[in-house]
Amino acid sequence: MKSIFNRNADTIFDIVNISLLVLVTFLVLYPLYFIVIASFSEPDAINTGKVFLFPVGFNTTGYSRIFAEPSIWTAYKNTILYTTFGTCINIILTMSFAYPLSRKEFFARKFLTFFMMFTMYFSGGLIPTYLLMRSLGLYNTPYVMVLLPALNVFNVIIAKTNIKNSIPEELFEAASIDGCSHFTFFFKVVFPLSQTIIAVLVLYYGVAHWNEFMNGLIYLRDESLYPLQLVLRGILIQNQAAADMMGDVESFLEQQRAAELIKYGLIIVSTLPVLLIYPFLQKYFAKGVMMGSVKG
Amino acid sequence: MKKRQHIVRTLQKNWIRDWQLLVLCLLPIIYYIVFHYLPMYGVQIAFKNYVAALGITGSPWVGFRQFERFFNSYQFWPLIRNTLSLSISQLIFGFPIPILLAIMLNQLKQYRFKKFVQTVTYCPHFISIIVLTGMLYIFLSPRSGLVNIILKALGKDSIFFLGDPSWFRPVFVLSGIWQNAGWNAIIYIAALASISPDLYEAAKIDGASKFQIVRHIDIPGIIPTAVMMFILEIGKIMNIGFQKAYLMQNGLNISASEIIPTYIYKIGLIDAQFSYSAAIGLFNNVINILLLVSVNRIAQRTSEHSLW
Numbered sequence: 105m106k107s108i109f110n111r112n113a114d115t116i117f118d119i120v121n122i123s124l125l126v127l128v129t130f131l132v133l134y135p136l137y138f139i140v141i142a143s144f145s146e147p148d149a150i151n152t153g154k155v156f157l158f159p160v161g162f163n164t165t166g167y168s169r170i171f172a173e174p175s176i177w178t179a180y181k182n183t184i185l186y187t188t189f190g191t192c193i194n195i196i197l198t199m200s201f202a203y204p205l206s207r208k209e210f211f212a213r214k215f216l217t218f219f220m221m222f223t224m225y226f227s228g229g230l231i232p233t234y235l236l237m238r239s240l241g242l243y244n245t246p247y248v249m250v251l252l253p254a255l256n257v258f259n260v261i262i263a264k265t266n267i268k269n270s271i272p273e274e275l276f277e278a279a280s281i282d283g284c285s286h287f288t289f290f291f292k293v294v295f296p297l298s299q300t301i302i303a304v305l306v307l308y309y310g311v312a313h314w315n316e317f318m319n320g321l322i323y324l325r326d327e328s329l330y331p332l333q334l335v336l337r338g339i340l341i342q343n344q345a346a347a348d349m350m351g352d353v354e355s356f357l358e359q360q361r362a363a364e365l366i367k368y369g370l371i372i373v374s375t376l377p378v379l380l381i382y383p384f385l386q387k388y389f390a391k392g393v394m395m396g397s398v399k400g
Numbered sequence: 401m402k403k404r405q406h407i408v409r410t411l412q413k414n415w416i417r418d419w420q421l422l423v424l425c426l427l428p429i430i431y432y433i434v435f436h437y438l439p440m441y442g443v444q445i446a447f448k449n450y451v452a453a454l455g456i457t458g459s460p461w462v463g464f465r466q467f468e469r470f471f472n473s474y475q476f477w478p479l480i481r482n483t484l485s486l487s488i489s490q491l492i493f494g495f496p497i498p499i500l501l502a503i504m505l506n507q508l509k510q511y512r513f514k515k516f517v518q519t520v521t522y523c524p525h526f527i528s529i530i531v532l533t534g535m536l537y538i539f540l541s542p543r544s545g546l547v548n549i550i551l552k553a554l555g556k557d558s559i560f561f562l563g564d565p566s567w568f569r570p571v572f573v574l575s576g577i578w579q580n581a582g583w584n585a586i587i588y589i590a591a592l593a594s595i596s597p598d599l600y601e602a603a604k605i606d607g608a609s610k611f612q613i614v615r616h617i618d619i620p621g622i623i624p625t626a627v628m629m630f631i632l633e634i635g636k637i638m639n640i641g642f643q644k645a646y647l648m649q650n651g652l653n654i655s656a657s658e659i660i661p662t663y664i665y666k667i668g669l670i671d672a673q674f675s676y677s678a679a680i681g682l683f684n685n686v687i688n689i690l691l692l693v694s695v696n697r698i699a700q701r702t703s704e705h706s707l708w
Contacts, residue, residue, distance in 0.1 A: 110609035117610045121504050125513075128501070129520050132578065135535060136523070138546065153549035201428035204421035211414040216425060223432060225635075225689055228439025229681030231668045235456065236439050254431050286420035315528035318643055322669065333530045340534030341647055367538060371531050378526045386519055 143167070143368035147361035166365025170373055178328060179335040182246070186331055187313040190250040194309040195302060197255050202263035203290050208273075224257045230322070237323055248323045249331065253312065259305055266301040267294060303388045311378055332374055340367055446679035459675075466679035475663065483659040487640040490573050491633055497581045499626060502588030503618050507610060518589075521582025533647040536575055537562060562648065565656035572648060576641075584629075591625040592618060627699055635692035638684050660684050 142150050146161035154160050170176055204210050205217060228236075234243075242248040271294060279289055295302075317333035324330060343363070415422075441456070446466055448459040470476060501521065508514045524532075539545050540561040548558035561567045599617050608616070642661035649657040660680065668677030 107607060110607060110612075113609045113611060117507070121507055122510075122513075125504055125508065125517050129517050132524060132582065133520050135539060135578075139535065139538075151544035153546070153553070197428050197431060200424040204418075204425050207418075207421060210418050210421050212418070212422060212425070216429070219429075220432060223436040225692065226440070226685060227436065228442050229678060229685060230664055231674050231678040231681065232439040232442025232445065233435075234669065235442055235445075235674065236435075240434075251431075252435060254435070255428055260428075286418075286424070290424065311526055315526075315530075317528070317530055333528050336528075336530045336534065337647070340530060341537060364544070367534065371534060375527055375531055379523070382523065382526055383519060386522065 139368055139371050143365065143372050147364045150364065163365065165362055166367075166369035167373075169362060169366055170369050175327070175335060176332075176370075176373075179330050179332040182329060183314060183332040186246065186249045186316070187310055190253065190313045191306055191309045193250055193254050194256070194259075195305055198260055198263050198305055198309075199295065199298070199302070200290070201255065202260055202267055203286075203294050205260070205264045206267040206271075207276075207286075220257055220260060234322060243323055244325045244329070246329055249313075249316070249319055252319055252323070253316070256309070256312075259308055263298075263301055263305060267298060270301075271297055300388065303385070307381075307385055307388060314378060336370060336374055339370060443678065443682055445675050446682045448675055450675040450678075462675075466676050467683060469676065470680050470683065475658075478655070479658060479660050479663055482656060483638060483640065483661075486569055486572060486645070486659055487637045489569050490576060490640065491637070493573050494577050494581070495630065495633060497577055498584035499588050499622065501581055502585040502592060502622070503614055505585065505589060506592045506618065507614065518582070521585070523582070524579040525583035527579065529641075529643045529647065532575060532579055533644060536571065536648065540571065560652075563650065563652035565653045568648065568653045568656040572644065576644070587625060587629065588622050591622045595621040631692070631695050631699055634695040635688060637691055638688050 138155070141157075141159040142155055143166055144159040144162055144164065145155045146163050149155050149160035201216075201220075205213055207213065227233075237243045237248055237252070242251065275293065276284075276289055279293065284292075315333060316331060317337060320329075320331045320334040324334070445456055445459065447461060447463060448456075449462045449465075450456070450459045454460075505514055505517060508517075539547050542548055542558050542560040542563075547561070552558055559567065561571055595617060599621075600613065603613050603617060638660060640659065640661070642659075642665065645657055645659050646662045646665065649662060661684075664677050664681050664684070667673050667680065
């Protein structure tokens with residue numbers, strides 16, 4: 105039985121635990137919430153610290169300027185294209201690699217696993233990869249954005265582990281007695297039975313493509329090819345393009361005010377697609393991490 | 401002779417049985433060769449003096465001259481110091497927080513509140529590094545940033561966080577915790593969920609307090625996972641996020657924010673000193689592998705937990 109001392113200790117434990125978690129939740133959520141309310145508020149009110157819990161005033165200048173800016177829409181379109189095509193390539197390659205690696209009897213399994221894992225620990229590095237992209241003619245083309253990140257070791261391992269655990273060994277044995285080949289088995293059985301893992305992969309790869317900026321920074325020169333994140337960098341961090349976006353505004357002060365609102369609005373516009381799908385698919389996101397944690 | 405025939409026959413048999421599996425692997429194999437193994441061939445420029453007109457193979461060998469240049473440059477020690485202090489402070493402060501968070505969540509009995517906290521804390525993981533850095537600039541702005549407004553309201557002087565070298569590491573580490581602590585907790589939550597319920601039953605019968613349960617069941621239960629994660633983190637110690645450091649970098653905080661990955665990028669792609677940059681990259685990669693292998697070996701000796 106619990107002593108009175110321990111029962112009191114438990115109550116204190118619970119109180120401390122719950123209040124700490126409330127604090128953590130607030131600290132994580134508040135900055136995001138602030139960006140949302142600030143994007144609608146009067147810039148002066150934000151700068152003087154009057155915006156805390158609710159938007160002050162109602163100002164949509166930021167959004168109207170964002171929607172009127174063609175370079176943002178080009179970048180948005182580019183990112184959608186890179187994400188869509190990139191993710192399709194990712195899924196096809198990942199699944200078709202994961203299935204053979206999940207077959208215990210496959211004679212090249214050990215070698216290919218090593219062949220893949222080795223690239224995680226040793227790589228050519230920035231410059232050799234850059235020189236190769238140039239000599240392959242991929243530099244400054246959209247292909248580099250979808251081909252370079254075509255496979256991710258971690259995701260292959262997740263998919264392999266999942267196929268191994270979710271599709272019973274006996275299923276292939278039974279099918280092969282009936283004359284089913286690996287091709288047929290892969291397309292008719294493995295693919296349809298792997299919907300959950302494919303959902304996880306689509307989300308992991310998709311978010312990675314959406315947030316990608318390094319490859320754009322290194323391998324793209326034409327602004328018309330830039331992904332959204334690279335354009336965002338110019339506005340949010342280097343403070344440059346915002347000034348171009350308001351040639352019609354007279355005073356410097358007005359420009360600065362609008363620039364602030366554009367930043368808040370852009371954060372929302374660029375992050376919204378990810379944050380909107382996220383709560384619905386959260387269970388899949390978390391599932392992926394669990395699958396990866398199973399050794400073997 | 402007989403042995404050779406046997407090997408040939410086994411290969412033939414394997415080939416007949418598995419050729420379709422091999423065909424499925426074909427595209428991934430090509431991908432790894434082209435995008436990962438071909439660049440390794442280019443690593444040789446670290447030992448050469450790369451001249452674009454001569455190409456990788458044609459450029460003259462210079463031995464270890466590029467490495468010597470790096471070791472003797474006045475940048476060498478500051479770079480090592482910045483890189484190590486950034487990743488070690490990230491490890492010290494960033495590593496325990498997900499474990500704490502997982503233990504706290506595990507003790508929570510209110511199912512809905514638990515789900516809510518999880519949803520919220522995973523969320524920042526999906527925000528891009530650009531947006532995260534943009535938010536840092538907004539919130540930490542000396543004139544209009546929320547943090548400085550609060551400081552001023554408390555009667556303190558405002559601080560130019562992103563223009564001050566001594567604030568670079570705290571801001572880097574704290575924003576990293578904000579972004580990833582929740583996500584990194586998932587693996588520990590899974591580890592806690594796999595602890596046998598019998599242990600908790602027994603502890604309850606013995607009248608253990610919650611604190612004692614955490615101390616004697618939860619913590620020992622997640623140590624294997626923690627060791628594995630720690631090894632993985634050590635392997636990344638010299639490879640710490642180029643992106644965030646590069647984006648947070650400016651002329652004012654450069655003395656703290658210049659780390660090896662950002663230096664490789666600048667020397668290589670902005671100054672176009674290809675061989676020198678490749679040499680620094682190779683040096684970094686080799687240190688990483690040595691670290692990973694030695695930590696793994698230590699973990700193997702001291703406990704049964706290891707990567708391989």
